Amino acid sequence: MEIKLEVNRKHYILDVTEDERLLDVLRNRLGLTGTKEGCGEGECGACTVIMDGKTVNSCLVLAGQADGRRITTIEGVGSRRSPHPVQKALVEVGAVQCGFCTPGMVLSAKALLDQNPKPTDDEIAVGMSGNLCRCTGYDKILRAVRKASEEVAE
Amino acid sequence: MKKRGVGIGCTWYGTGYGNGFPDVSSAFLEIHDDGSATVLTGAIDVGQGSSTVYAQIVAEELGLKPEDITVVTGDTDVAPDSGTTAATRQTYNTGNAVLRAVRQAKGKLQAYAARTFSCTTPEGIELKDGYIGVKGDPSRRMPLGEMVSTARLQGERFISAESFTAQTTPVNMENGQGAPYWPYAFGCQAAEVEVDTETGIVRVLKIVAAHDVGKAINPTQVEGQIAGGVAQGLGYALLEQVELKEGKIQNPALSSYLIPTALDVPEIESIIIEETESSGPYGAKGLGEPAMLPVVAAVINAIDDAVGVRITSLPATPEKILAALAEKEPERR
Amino acid sequence: MTQVIGNGSIREDAWGKVFGESKYPADFNRPDQIYGVVIRSTQAHARIRSINVDKARLPGVITILTAEDMVYNRHGVLFRDQPVLAEERVRMIGDPVAAIGAESLAAAKQAAALVEIDYEPLPAIFDPEEGMKPSALPLHPELFPDTNILYHLPIRRGNMDEGWTQAEVVVEREYSTQMVDHAFLQPEAVLAYIDERGHVVVQVATQYAHYDRGEIAHALGLKNSKVQVKTTTVGGAFGGREDISLQIIAAMMAWKTMRPVKFENTRNESFYSHSKRHPMKMYYKTGAAKDGRLVALEAKIIGDAGAYTSWSPNILRKAAVHATGPYEIPHVKIDSYAVYTNNPYTGAMRGFGAAQPVVAYESQMDLLAKELGISQVEIRMRNLLKVGSTTATGQVLTESVGAEACLKAVLPYLTGKEGRV
Ligand code: FES
Numbered sequence A: 001m002e003i004k005l006e007v008n009r010k011h012y013i014l015d016v017t018e019d020e021r022l023l024d025v026l027r028n029r030l031g032l033t034g035t036k037e038g039c040g041e042g043e044c045g046a047c048t049v050i051m052d053g054k055t056v057n058s059c060l061v062l063a064g065q066a067d068g069r070r071i072t073t074i075e076g077v078g079s080r081r082s083p084h085p086v087q088k089a090l091v092e093v094g095a096v097q098c099g100f101c102t103p104g105m106v107l108s109a110k111a112l113l114d115q116n117p118k119p120t121d122d123e124i125a126v127g128m129s130g131n132l133c134r135c136t137g138y139d140k141i142l143r144a145v146r147k148a149s150e151e152v153a154e
Numbered sequence B: 001m002k003k004r005g006v007g008i009g010c011t012w013y014g015t016g017y018g019n020g021f022p023d024v025s026s027a028f029l030e031i032h033d034d035g036s037a038t039v040l041t042g043a044i045d046v047g048q049g050s051s052t053v054y055a056q057i058v059a060e061e062l063g064l065k066p067e068d069i070t071v072v073t074g075d076t077d078v079a080p081d082s083g084t085t086a087a088t089r090q091t092y093n094t095g096n097a098v099l100r101a102v103r104q105a106k107g108k109l110q111a112y113a114a115r116t117f118s119c120t121t122p123e124g125i126e127l128k129d130g131y132i133g134v135k136g137d138p139s140r141r142m143p144l145g146e147m148v149s150t151a152r153l154q155g156e157r158f159i160s161a162e163s164f165t166a167q168t169t170p171v172n173m174e175n176g177q178g179a180p181y182w183p184y185a186f187g188c189q190a191a192e193v194e195v196d197t198e199t200g201i202v203r204v205l206k207i208v209a210a211h212d213v214g215k216a217i218n219p220t221q222v223e224g225q226i227a228g229g230v231a232q233g234l235g236y237a238l239l240e241q242v243e244l245k246e247g248k249i250q251n252p253a254l255s256s257y258l259i260p261t262a263l264d265v266p267e268i269e270s271i272i273i274e275e276t277e278s279s280g281p282y283g284a285k286g287l288g289e290p291a292m293l294p295v296v297a298a299v300i301n302a303i304d305d306a307v308g309v310r311i312t313s314l315p316a317t318p319e320k321i322l323a324a325l326a327e328k329e330p331e332r333r
Numbered sequence C: 001m002t003q004v005i006g007n008g009s010i011r012e013d014a015w016g017k018v019f020g021e022s023k024y025p026a027d028f029n030r031p032d033q034i035y036g037v038v039i040r041s042t043q044a045h046a047r048i049r050s051i052n053v054d055k056a057r058l059p060g061v062i063t064i065l066t067a068e069d070m071v072y073n074r075h076g077v078l079f080r081d082q083p084v085l086a087e088e089r090v091r092m093i094g095d096p097v098a099a100i101g102a103e104s105l106a107a108a109k110q111a112a113a114l115v116e117i118d119y120e121p122l123p124a125i126f127d128p129e130e131g132m133k134p135s136a137l138p139l140h141p142e143l144f145p146d147t148n149i150l151y152h153l154p155i156r157r158g159n160m161d162e163g164w165t166q167a168e169v170v171v172e173r174e175y176s177t178q179m180v181d182h183a184f185l186q187p188e189a190v191l192a193y194i195d196e197r198g199h200v201v202v203q204v205a206t207q208y209a210h211y212d213r214g215e216i217a218h219a220l221g222l223k224n225s226k227v228q229v230k231t232t233t234v235g236g237a238f239g240g241r242e243d244i245s246l247q248i249i250a251a252m253m254a255w256k257t258m259r260p261v262k263f264e265n266t267r268n269e270s271f272y273s274h275s276k277r278h279p280m281k282m283y284y285k286t287g288a289a290k291d292g293r294l295v296a297l298e299a300k301i302i303g304d305a306g307a308y309t310s311w312s313p314n315i316l317r318k319a320a321v322h323a324t325g326p327y328e329i330p331h332v333k334i335d336s337y338a339v340y341t342n343n344p345y346t347g348a349m350r351g352f353g354a355a356q357p358v359v360a361y362e363s364q365m366d367l368l369a370k371e372l373g374i375s376q377v378e379i380r381m382r383n384l385l386k387v388g389s390t391t392a393t394g395q396v397l398t399e400s401v402g403a404e405a406c407l408k409a410v411l412p413y414l415t416g417k418e419g420r421v
């Protein structure tokens, strides 16, 4: 089946199979390995991408369902020369350990701040609760999102 | 009804392989002629940040910035064996090997610089802020890179290989006597919880965690280890269980094997205690494993403080708490 | 002196991680790679009568590995008692039995479902206390001919009669802890290939590359210098990446086919392919004098080692040594046991045997305090280890004993203003 995708502002026309997931397309066909697979069942958030402005677990989205959609993956957020405030804050606060959850965390935090630039602490915790992290205890991740929100608000 | 309680947990943890097993770490090091350096070690950074600690150690000794140091690990074709990243040993053990390696190479450089500056002793040479020179005499110093490259043109090389072996003796198998581990790490955590007597659900409101790390080489990473340990300890105390039926795992998925989310972990206040360990690098000892221990007891004790039931089997699930409450006050049922 | 030590230097690897640039093993691929799938035992304890792979030889299937393909089929951190691929027996559900390599993952999975393994079920043990009975069938007769108790450490200090005489109050309880998974966020994956030198290269997330190299070389019958383990970024470990998981199977498949081989665990497969935390049963009897001083401890700790040794002796040693908690107790009788069962094998996990007794010894402290009518803080302050203290193993602590300092540091929060923590 043929689908059209916009990923990180690039346009693709791809021939995909019926059971292929968006996650597989990103990782295996487009080589965008920053999107991770931690569970394959929508529990961990490591595969989080932004689809038409909303976060989705790309392991739960079939490639066919992404037809015609606009996708942002971690590779499309910030760069070494100009990191997104969330990325900068995660690094500066020390919220990165093994880093496997980090791309998903960045996208969830970015989507949260895009929709709600001044979230309360509770809103941050709820907004990030779909992303599991086994290393950090979330403490510094939540602090980093708070810090980034302050920067975004300025 | 929701009832609050507080509890504490004090724990200890002997670091290192222990029991007389040769606990050896190694490091190779080279100071480059622009004054940067590369250190190679087998010690793998599994996310806890050991490579950053090694960069700090080398930078500290050479008077450089951690960014000037490249740490190469985990490639068996190039790096020497530094033992496993386990037993809370990489800051202490491999940190010591790295420290010895950098001091060895630095010693050669100090000896060379002493000759250059006509200083009577290599100990009189200090490396600071990217410069090398005579202690207390700003007129006799030059950029570190310049000194190294001059020396290299004269055939001097500042490379080193070093090892460190931890102190441990086997325990006697008849009576367990011996000195199996060294050093020991200590921690104490306090927990405040709220227990819902209708549902048995425990909400952890706050954790205060004090850990004796000897010396915090990187306090940000120490806090990171503490918070991560607290979350894992909370999972252990309240949530997690591999359910087995005749040896078969019943919940091999993250939808049924539940680990803490951002909503399960409360505010964590970490307190760093530094009781110097003279055998450690700058007095440091490890923290990785100890960080998850005290919270387990703190939460169980806080539940008792809140509702007067003693949970003796982990995890303290709502079902167990309700059952214990029912047993305590049968008239309520 | 210090300029860099003691400040929160930024991790060099953090930037690569926030941009998604850091590569974990599943992120590596090589042209022409084979996709591997492991077939695991569905039986907790059984004799393998036969493995029939005829139906699995589908188009696209390149190779099927069984124990016979290995040069030396064993690995293990302490004893090499774990088969790379099952021989005549499986000892737990999840034991690797065979591995399929195919041109696509789909083909490998399809073929895996067609391998027929004929099991003859054997009596299985799931409770370590059952396994300790003399009548129980030994699971590793080659190591322990007549018992499943693979480790027992007695710790004896002082005189128990004297201890109980001195005790004003005695608290006796039974505690138990559960089996736990590391649940590191990155499931195991490995890419193995033969490089231009003819060396076996294995890219993997591990806690100890040099150990992996040794086990791979040993199993393949190669010199260490011909095997390169290149550690990728590691997505958490917590002890769960100490034992070998997929490394040897992937390396052997690459060596046999001379093609790159990739294995990638799903989360489900991950649960079956690494160790677990030891469940422990802990029987505690603790006595304290009127003034709150601990005078006697008798403890029996039984750890479920599961089907293989892994680090069990070291873990039960650690449990015994730490059984007193951070307290000085003059009269001590501690026994710890590691016992084989047909449960998933248990091994290293953050805390390593010192995690389980925490719930026992710290509960005992609170219970004793209550009996004595003193506070939880008071009883601890009276007994905490200090410089000069002697532990239950007779070790004298000569420096760096921050136990009291840690407790004192949290006190203000226990007695504080609003809220009690
Ligand atoms: S991999 Fe998609 S949510 Fe875990």
Ligand code: FES
Binding pocket: A096, A097, A098, A099, A100, A101, A102, A132, A133, A134, A135, A136, B047, C185, C235, C236
């Ligand atoms: S940093 Fe390891 S899972 Fe989040």
